[in-house]
Amino acid sequence: MYAFAFHRPTSLRQAASLVGKLEDAKFIAGGHTLLPTMKQRLAGPANLIDLNAIPELAGIERSARAVTIGALTRHAEVAESKDVREAIPALAELAQMIGDPAVRHRGTLGGSVANNDPAADYPAACLGLAATIVTNKRKIAADDFFKGLFETALEEGEIVTRVSFPIPQRAGYMKFRNPASRYALVGVFVAKRAGEVRVAVTGAGANGVFRWKEAEERLKARFAAKSLVGLSHSPEGLNSDIHADAQYRAHLIGVMARRAVEAASNRE
Amino acid sequence: MAAVSMTVNGRSVTADIDPRTLLVQFLREDLRLTGTHVGCDTSQCGACVVHLDGKAVKACTILALQCEGAHVTTIEGLANGTELHPMQAAFREHHGLQCGFCTPGMIMTAVDLVNRKGSDVDEHTIRHELEGNLCRCTGYHNIVKAIAAGARAMAQAPLRQAAE
């Protein structure tokens, strides 16, 4: 790692003022993406601002219409939360599928969303559930937030404070994991909401998470796995790498989408 | 350099460290608690698992400075003097190790999983919970057996659990 100075603010305001003042500063939350990158010297911020001591970023709240989760909430807390499991079980299941138990004790929702890894799970839930990403400056709809590989609508120094997930009528998430990294080779989040169905795909797109509109239309007509039979995604614009080529990923999108619909439909 | 204070195995420690110091380096090199191992340094293998405020984490992927004020338990903190923790005893009894390199992380992960899942966890759950811990020797079979036995033994030693 390159040398850096470490800061540990205890309020959101302090964190925002630090990032404005310090040169070449980066936030660290769970550190489970950033520290590996720093060890490889792919990142070398001069200043590291730790978000872990900021109480405003913690906590899960449930209202009649949404579940709102603080940016610093660990994956394991989301997976175990009674509120999340009751209101949006697919979201709790998604959190439970991230990494391994130790990773889930440390990694955070905010870090995952801000990082927008093309194979990360949470971006699919945000897009699939039409979530709102709340920062210390504004609210951003998920549709406008994820901009491409590791790119988001966040400005320099902007802090994700929480994510608000509207409660769907039904939802399901299915992930085909890369057995080595445990990230999604392909993951599909399906949600039926009042007036629309959303199908969000992670792991596959050369530009990161995206919505599969053709599947959404078919499912809107009839929300059943059968509606997707015969529909396949084109390999155009999908990732090809040592783990899987675009054609295989395209195939997996169809399979995972059908299974996600089944999971959503079988829920009572 | 920067100052850090935390409680490790019940003892408060304070040190002046380079901000880059990982928790695992701090434990091994500053505190000389070399039971916590580094297998990969890339958060894959689980040899470095310790408990941070009661939860299993990979100490190679946390900065020591992030643990300011925290309680850390390492493999050295499990035994009660010369009396092994029930999970340690179960690993010995059931041949849950060969070279032993992965064992501290396996045991810390095992104790954490019993804390969360209870002492009658089934084999399937144990195998699933071990997905972040790699062993190059045993083929896992005896590790799983040891954890199941250790879990039951922990239920019979509630005082030791409370002390953790």
Ligand SMILES: Cc1cc2nc3c(=O)[nH]c(=O)nc-3n(C[C@H](O)[C@H](O)[C@H](O)COP(=O)(O)OP(=O)(O)OC[C@H]3O[C@@H](n4cnc5c(N)ncnc54)[C@H](O)[C@@H]3O)c2cc1C
């Ligand atoms: C072994 C392993 C397996 C994994 N498996 C999976 C998996 O299966 N699926 C998956 O989705 N992920 C996986 N991950 C990634 C894990 O979920 C990370 O924890 C997560 O992607 C990043 O969260 P973090 O809190 O660790 O972020 P950090 O590493 O602390 O930060 C990541 C980036 O986000 C920025 N950031 C952090 N918090 C905020 C905030 N509140 N506001 C603005 N910017 C912020 C940081 O500056 C940094 O650029 C895995 C990681 C490991 C090590």
Ligand code: FES
């Ligand atoms: S050394 Fe930490 S996970 Fe391998």
Ligand code: FES
């Ligand atoms: S006993 Fe040798 S690595 Fe597990």
